[in-house]
Amino acid sequence: MPRVLRSARLLGVGVLGVTLLGGCVANDPAASHTALTVDSSATDCAVSANEAPAGSIRFTVTNSGDQVTEFYLLADDGLRIVGEAENIGPGLSRDLVVQLDAGSYFTACKPGMTGDGVGKAEFTATKTDAAAAVDVDLAAQIDTANSDYASYVSDQIGQLVTGTDSFAAAYRNGDDDTARGLYASTRVHWERVETIAESFGDLDPKLDLREADLEQGQEWTGWHAIEKDLWPAEAEAGFEAYSTEKRAALTQQLVADTATLHTKVQGVSFTLSQQTNGAIGLLDEVATGKVTGEEETWSHTDLWDFQANVDGARVLYDGVRSILLQTDADLAASLDTEFASLQALLDVQRVGDGFTLYSALTPAEIRALADQVNALGEPLNQLTAALVL
Structure with a gap:
């Protein structure tokens, strides 16, 4: 969910250098x-x-x-x-x-x-x-984690480009059934690395701004502008379908901005704290948008986004888990348990290759998901402090 000041959410790519952990593992x-x-x-x-x-x-x-x-x-x-x-x-x-x-x-x-x-x-x-004395083996693990995550980001944005091209072509040509079918499955690649995508200036609001977050006079483009037109029955009374010209303009902008994002993530490097704070940020996205049903106002595909944010947070955690085992094995065990519990709740909502629409969830199911997000958030918020010594 884009907001003002989110021009480089994940610790400002390129701002920080890699600082290695000290040679001794701290008890505190x-x-x-x-x-x-x-x-x-x-x-x-x-x-x-x-x-x-x-x-x-x-x-x-x-x-x-x-x-x-x-x-x-x-x-x-x-x-x-x-x-x-x-x-x-x-x-x-x-x-x-x-x-x-x-x-x-x-x-x-x-x-x-x-x-x-x-x-x-x-x-x-x-x-x-x-x-600080540098533990060479630990430094190598950190370098590997950082490099692996950079590769993951590049791959996800590459898949986003491919999926966006297909989605945009279907929508532009009036094949709304195909576009609706591609909407959620394409957006998961964005949601998995959302905190990185938010790092690059105004690309985030151009691509992912919700109507509720529009400021006066701000142009509305991106996924959610198209979402509203694809699910007009869910829009407010009196909503008018977009013209052919507006569809063409929205898709041209979406494809161009996604291609720009793909260019920007090439060669990006990360630090350990960028990864851990990125995992925390992705769970924040779940807590503030996905678990509340506010992200996908018309398509109600919030659980696809929810799963993708969790996927991204889990990839970040898995990348540093071997390091965490050396600094705080109890925290690693807690995170393992809470990630598994959250995934079990999401798996209950799977339908084929997708999920139950958010609008079909019961209040009890929503509460269970929210409670488990909070249960995971508590140990996840300790991750950076446990690793960045």
């Missing part, structure tokens, strides 16, 4: 972080310090306001997102752990999760002479 990973606090109120975003040594930094964000809030760490241009903690309810706290190179950044909060945010301030990660 939190002890290796610089710990800062953030008070997010209705009008301010008060960080306990405006600088910290480069390396692993833990921001504990407490919401003292009366709206759900978000905390952002932005790159030196004030736009690209280096890290974020989302969906922090009033009176609650959440940790954001990031791995920073020396340099200049900005902090900001967004009460209500809309608008430009409040309390934007400069933050500096200072150079340090501290040298």
